[in-house]
Amino acid sequence: MNGSQLEGTRPWAWFGGRPGVDFVNTVRERATTWRELLESPADLAEWFVAAEISAHPLAVDHGLLRQAKELREAIDQGIRAVLAEERVPAESAQVINAWLARAADRPPYLDVRERIPVLRTATAPSDARDALCHIALDAAELMGTSARDTVRVCASAPCSALFVDRSAARRRRWCSMATCGNRAKAAQFRRSSTKPH
Numbered sequence: 430m431n432g433s434q435l436e437g438t439r440p441w442a443w444f445g446g447r448p449g450v451d452f453v454n455t456v457r458e459r460a461t462t463w464r465e466l467l468e469s470p471a472d473l474a475e476w477f478v479a480a481e482i483s484a485h486p487l488a489v490d491h492g493l494l495r496q497a498k499e500l501r502e503a504i505d506q507g508i509r510a511v512l513a514e515e516r517v518p519a520e521s522a523q524v525i526n527a528w529l530a531r532a533a534d535r536p537p538y539l540d541v542r543e544r545i546p547v548l549r550t551a552t553a554p555s556d557a558r559d560a561l562c563h564i565a566l567d568a569a570e571l572m573g574t575s576a577r578d579t580v581r582v583c584a585s586a587p588c589s590a591l592f593v594d595r596s597a598a599r600r601r602r603w604c605s606m607a608t609c610g611n612r613a614k615a616a617q618f619r620r621s622s623t624k625p626h
Contacts, residue, residue: 439466441479444604446593448480449568450580453505453591454604460589467501470494477560487557497561499524504568508591511577528565531558585609 445451455476457464467473470489477483489497503524507517537550554560571577576593583590583604590604603609 439472439475439479441466441476442590442604443480444590444592446579446595447567447571448482449504449564449571450508450591450593451480452476452501452564452568453508455501456505457590458587459505461587467494467498473497473557477554477557482560482563483554487554487560489557493557493561497557500528500561500565504565505591507568507572508577508580509582511572512580512582517572525565525569528562529569532562532566535559535562583609 440457441451442454442457443451445454455466457466467476470491470493473489473494474486477487478485503521506521507525510517510521537548540547540549550566554563571580571593579593579595579599581592581594581601583592584602585604588604588609590609592601592604594601
């Protein structure tokens with residue numbers, strides 16, 4: 430996905446840098462107004478396609494949507510605990526581990542068709558449960574490896590979205606310079622221009 434561009438009819442956010450983080454960001458303005466983007470099973474099916482996890486819409490019902498949101502919140506709680514250098518809540522780990530156990534049915538394999546072998550972690554998901562397993566695995570890799578050191582929370586208080594900082598200096602502050610970064614700079618300019626000289 431490219432930056433924070435919007436796909437389809439929903440304002441999906443793609444600045445997270447990884448599927449697990451982008452999935453958490455299906456709640457916008459989490460710290461303030463809580464804008465839910467996964468309101469219906471069709472929304473989740475659309476997100477899987479927009480996130481390029483599946484090439485075609487996958488069947489999602491209300492029960493699976495509820496489970497997907499439970500996974501999303503477990504990932505969010507886990508990542509934020511890691512960032513705060515706190516223990517990941519046991520309930521969050523349990524939810525993620527349950528999805529990882531399902532992912533074990535599709536183990537990684539070494540693709541040796543070409544001259545240089547390539548480690549493949551999974552094929553395209555066959556259903557929405559496989560897609561959620563993919564997201565859980567991505568989030569677990571993020572929390573359970575040194576990649577955790579690249580995760581940030583947007584410095585914009587109303588936003589508080591998660592993103593992976595791939596900048597050279599590792600000092601990125603906003604989820605997107607085009608939105609939160611510009612708003613912060615405009616606010617700073619207004620404050621400085623109203624100060625008496």
